[in-house]
Amino acid sequence: MAAPIDLSAALILSAPPLADWLVVLPVALMIGLGAVLMMVRKSVRLHGGIAIAGLALLVILDAGLLWRVWTHGPVTMVMGRWLPPFGIAFTADLFGAVMALAAAIVALAAGIFALSDIDASGRRYGFYPFLMLLMAGVTGAxxxxxxxxLYVWFEVLLISSFGLLILGSEPEQIDGALKYAVLNLIGTTLFLIAVGYLYAIFGTLNMADIARKAAGLRETAPLTTLTALFILAFAMKAAAFPVNFWLPASYHTPRVTVSALFGGLLTKVGIYSLIRVTIMLFPVEREALSLIVALSAALTMLVGALGALAQNDIRRLVGYVVIAGIGNMMAGVAIGTPAAVSGAILYALHSVVTMTALYLVAGEVGRLGGTWALSGLGGLYRKAPWFSGAAFLLFLAASGLPPLSGLWPKVALLKASLDIGAWWLAAAILVSAFLITLALARVFLLAFWRPQPEPVPEAAAPGGSAVDWRIALPLGCLTGLVVLFGLLPEPLLGLAQTAAEGLGEPAAYIQSVFPGGAAR
Amino acid sequence: MNTLILRTVAPSLTALMLLFSVFVLLRGHNEPGGGFIGGLIAASALAIYGIAFGVPSVRRAIRFHPMAIAGFGLLLATLSGLLSIVLGVPFMTGLWIYPVIFEVELPLSTVMSFDIGVYLVVVGAITSIALALEQEPGSDAEGEN
Known part of the structure; x- marks a missing residue:
């Protein structure tokens, strides 16, 4: 014990600035609140209040983090003060921070909506604790x-999502959950195999470390195989063609709030990881695989759009709209230029908000109309004009029509694909947008405009037309966001552009993890 | 399993296993052991008690619902990590104090409180599953009443 040990070779000795805690606090907050809600699991009255206050705090923390990243560049905190790459690093760059903020906002909206949608028995099953842990997983990812x-957070969100999926334990839900669970477990196992493979090649798991070592290993190591494995695993998560069939088979079975969370967040975590790995870590290998990704993207868009057109159940229909959106984001990954990646990021943000809102609309349609089937719906415009207006705006946004948020990412992706001469990809984007427009117009025409096919007996349609703030507030806020981003796209366009450049040239990210290019 | 042998042995066996689980938990810092394995031993102790005397008596004996115990463990682990915000070191840094009690130096750390958190999470989660499986079919699966 006599010889003094040079701690600076292994530990971070300077105190981290307080603002750096913003990287860790969102996750710690969600885990802590999830734990508290588990402890008071029988007092279901408390759940809603605690959870919504916590989610509001999460929005504030994530907004603070985004502000910090925007003004100071990527922020890193290493667990247990070990120097990276030995300590596990939490690193927020612009892309991660803005996705976390969007996720927190829709989770807050869903949490409020759940006050009306999830009854006492659903809460006793643990809806709010699961929601907290789901958000811990999503934010952590x-x-x-x-x-x-990242794999660990995937597991966290997956396990919470199993719990949310079977809330209520109906046979139909178990059936959906089984398909969801099997496919997702295969996906995460592939991911784990890819991570093991990566560790064998690189000897490190830190993303910044991988990014700076990849160039030296490209000649000798089978990085293309590795990247292909990652792409397959994440495409499965994101429900891209040809591994998309689990989504429409399961997303319509749980409570509609749960569908909204899943449709808004979970597939986007897959897309996020896909962008993170292919654009930041393995850009050269992505280039080699770009044709396959582009084909998959185009087919995903068309399958999603055609599927949406064919559905009668409105929740299944929204599930297919989610899939079509995944195709658009994959197209951005396939093209891979900064402009395309920024288009994909924009699309992801738009999709997080719009898809959640669409599922909430579907839930409200089901409540007002007493059925999920388009063939039985009608007359909602007369019943709830304000709600119909919001739904109409959201349908326009999801179709990508001006002046709403769906337009800008589609324009960015179209331009990016025409710039590299991939006219067929551009055509796929346009055709899919056209078909989605038709599908959603069909919903509006049948469910809202036409008179009710036959008067439903009062018992079958329990929902009144009185405005409930627990439904109006989240829907109104999400619609407001969609409109705001449609009318004033400049700030977010600039942000996505900077985020995409940060992914393409990760010097700032690496600098944040290894200040002064520390020893390897 | 309503046999005389099991019913006679179960209480002392449960007590012994619970004691041993705490020993394994505390031993885990420097030697094989730790919160996870300790928690598994404690959960099996409760499961044996449940087999011998039925699930309701286990639920009465542990006072709190297993999921609440797991929640408390998770909270304890999170707070152990968050304590470092006060001392200006990164998240999850191990912090130590060495109080002298009865002339014995007792090293206490957030590493240990984190591990106790893990112990409680494992005890809570596994006991919850075990009790649900041992429950008589038809009775209230969650023991909510």
């Missing part, structure tokens, strides 16, 4: 800087 840690 967006903010972590370590690829194995």
């Amino acid at each position: 967006f903010l972590t800087g370590d690829i194995f840690n």
Whole structure:
């Protein structure tokens, strides 16, 4: 014990600035609140209040983090003060921070909507604790800087999503959950195999470390195979063609709030990881695989759009709209230029908000109309004009029509694909947008405009037309966001552009993890 | 399993296993052991008690619902990590104090409180599953009443 040990070779000795805690606090807050809600699991009255206050705090923390990243560049905190790459790093760059913020906003909206949608028995099953832990997983995935840690957060969100999926234990839900669970477990196992493979090649799991070592290993190591494995695993998560069939088979079975959370967040975590790995870590290998990704993207868009057109159940229809959106984001990954990636990021943000809102609309349609089937719906415009207006705006946004949020990412992706001469990809984007427009117009025409086919007996249609703030507030806020981004796209366009450049040239990200290019 | 042998042995066996689980938990810092394995031992102790005397008596004996115990463990682990915000070191840094009690130096750390959190999470979660499986079919699966 006599010889003094040089601690600076292994530990971070300077105190981290307080603002750096913003990287860790969102996740810690969600885990802590999830734990508290588990402890008071029988007092279901308390759940809503605690959870919504916590989610509001999460929005504030994530907004603070985004502000910090925007003004100071990527923020890193290493667990247990070990120097990276040995300590597990949480690194938030612009892309991760803005996704985390969007996720927090829709989770807050869903949490409020759940006050009306999830009854006492659903709460006793643990809806709010699961929601907290789901958000811990989602936020952790967006903010972590370590690829194995990313896998861990995938598991966290997956396990919470199983719990949310079977809330109520109806046979139909178990059936959907089984398909969801099997496919997702295969996806995460593939991811884990890819991570093991990566560790064998690189000897590190820190993303910044991987990014700076990849150039030296490209000649000798089978990085293209590795990247292909990652793409397959994440495409499965994101429900891209040809591994998309689990989504429409399961997303319509749980409570509609749960569908909204899943449709808004979970597939986007897959897309986030896909962008993170292919654009930031393995850009050269992505280039080699770009044709396959582009084909998959185009087919995903068309399958999603045609599926949406064919559905009668409105929740299944929205599930297909989600899939079509995934195709658009994949197209951005396939093209891979900064403009395309920024289009994909924009699309992801738009999709987080719009898809959640669409599922909430579907839930409200089901409540007002007493059925989910388009063939039985009608007369909602007369019943709830304000709600119909919001639904109409959201349908326009999801179709990508001006002046709403769906337009800008589609324009960015179209331009990017025409710039590299991929006219067929551009055509796929346009055709899919056209078909989605038709599908959603069909919903509006049948469910809202036409008179009710036959008067439903009062018992079958329990929902009144009185405005409930627990439904109006989240729907109104999400619609407001969609309109705001449609009318004033400049700030977000600039942000997505900067985020995409940060992914393409991750010097700032690496600098944040290894200040002064520390020893390897 | 309503046999005389099991019913006679179960209480002392449960007590012994619970004691051993705490020993394994505390031993885990420097030697094989730790919160996870300790928690598994404690959960099996409760499961044995449940087999011998039925699930309701286990639920009465542990006072709190297993999921509440797991929640408390998770909270304890999170707070152990968050304590470092006060001392200006990164998240999850191990912090130590060495109080001298009865002339014995007792090293206490957030590493240990984190591990106790893990112990409680494992005890809570596994006991919850075990009790649900041992429950008589037809009775209230959650023991909510």
